[in-house]
Amino acid sequence: MTRSIKKGIYVDPKLLKKITGKNPMNTPVIKTWKRASQISPEMVGFTFGVHNGKTHLEVLVSEDMVGHRLGEFSPTRKFIKHGGKMQKELEQKKKETEMAQAKAATAAAEAAGAGKK
Numbered sequence: 001m002t003r004s005i006k007k008g009i010y011v012d013p014k015l016l017k018k019i020t021g022k023n024p025m026n027t028p029v030i031k032t033w034k035r036a037s038q039i040s041p042e043m044v045g046f047t048f049g050v051h052n053g054k055t056h057l058e059v060l061v062s063e064d065m066v067g068h069r070l071g072e073f074s075p076t077r078k079f080i081k082h083g084g085k086m087q088k089e090l091e092q093k094k095k096e097t098e099m100a101q102a103k104a105a106t107a108a109a110e111a112a113g114a115g116k117k
Contacts, residue, residue, distance in 0.1 A: 009067075010036060010038055012034040016042065018030050019043060019046055022046075024046045025045070029048065030048050031049040031051070032051065033051045034070065038069050039067065039070060040066065041066055043061045044062065044063055044065075044066065046060075046061055047059065047061070048070060050070045057073075059073045059074060
């Protein structure tokens, strides 16, 4: 659910204070715990260290991010792949086919190189 228009967007005042009058290229990472703060146009170009519950993940703000919240770009959950024995077998077969393709490509390149000499 979006925030009411009459209330306006929520941008943390302390966060705005940290970036006012600074050059985005010369400013180091700005650490913040304010994940609910929305990205405003003044923040474009700055790098924020957004806390994900454990560490600060670096987020370089671009124009496409304006209007979104800082927390959207710092995931709090780590995905560990699905699978088990069946998944391992599939990955092993995929790796073997990639190796075979690479060997075939190098052999074809060597044959083409030997044919020119």
